[in-house]
Amino acid sequence: MTENKAAILKGTLDMLILRVVALGPIHGYAISQRIQQISKDYFQLQQGSLYPALHRLENRGWLAADWRATETGRDAKFYKLTAKGRKQLEAEMENWERMSQAVALILRTAQ
Amino acid sequence: MTENKAAILKGTLDMLILRVVALGPIHGYAISQRIQQISKDYFQLQQGSLYPALHRLENRGWLAADWRATETGRDAKFYKLTAKGRKQLEAEMENWERMSQAVALILRTAQ
DNA sequence: CTATACGCCTAGGAATTCTAGGTGTCAAGG
DNA sequence: CCTTGACACCTAGAATTCCTAGGCGTATAG
Known part of the structure; x- marks a missing residue:
């Protein structure tokens, strides 16, 4: 049914964006x-996933935004990482490592 | 706040159980x-995560169950994989591999 | 006899992503 | 001229999943 699409695993998006x-x-x-x-x-x-996520990250103080012009002259909202955001990213990356190793343990348990 | 607990990433549980x-x-x-x-x-x-998940997997025809006695003589509901369940597990494991490699690409992008 | 482990269950809340819509500008092609 | 597509932003509501917080009953150890 829905097995064909490359949906993003819930909980991963924030880390990818950061x-x-x-x-x-x-x-x-x-x-x-x-x-x-x-x-x-x-x-x-x-x-529909992207923009709500960006607002969420901004509200939590992990991203800061300001409007600027792109190279092509359009207005756009540019994001950058805050200090808090950088710590959060590090924490999420560490957690990802531990989590994926725990999954690997289960997937590779022979018999 | 909630950074301390080893919560299970949403979408992963079915694969782990299977x-x-x-x-x-x-x-x-x-x-x-x-x-x-x-x-x-x-x-x-x-x-509260386990039992609803088991019922979900059973409803989808990936697990089959029957009541038996455990080694210690208690009644318990034993699950086994169906043919459909085995295919599903293989699909989910393949998808996990591709997905985690895609995440790795993003996490390890130098610069 | 009481606490703990075993073994099952559910309702409701919280959180996240997607679907499906919407707005407006600009450049290219017919 | 005018339409299509890419660019760039946004939201509401559905769907899904996991967790919290309860509940039931039996057996065993202290």
Whole structure:
């Protein structure tokens, strides 16, 4: 039924966004393109997931935003990581490592 | 706030349960113990997550159950994998591999 | 006889992502 | 000129999943 689409695992999106923003100031629309590009088209982030997530991250003080013009002259909301956001990203990455190793333990348990 | 607990990533639980049941017929209570044990106490599966998940998997035809006695003489509901369940498990494991590799691409993007 | 482990269950809340809509600008092609 | 598509933002509500917090009953150890 729904096994065909590359949906994003719930709880992972925040980390992915923080990680991409950590590469340098970037606006929302470009974040989704970048995530898709870096993941070699595996992740296809929907706008209805993207923007609420960005507002959530901003409300929690992990991202800060300001409006600027893009290279092509359009207005866009550029995000950058706050100090809190950087700590959060580190924590989430560590947790991801431990979690995926725990999953690996279960998946690879021979018999 | 909630950064201390080893919550299970949403969407992962079904795969973990299917994988443990694939090791041989086992009842619900033992499944949660086994997941905790194999993951070296990383995952602590709550009963309020476990039993609804088991019913879900049974309804989808991935698990089949029957009541039997445990070694200690108690009644318990033993689950085993169906053919459909085995296919589902394989699909979910493949998907997990691809997904975690896509995450790794993003987390390890230099710069 | 009382606390703990075993073994099952449910209702409701919290959190996250997706579907499906909407707005407006600009550039390219017919 | 005019329509299509990419760009760039937004929201409401559905769907899903997991957790919290209860509940039931039996057996065993202290």
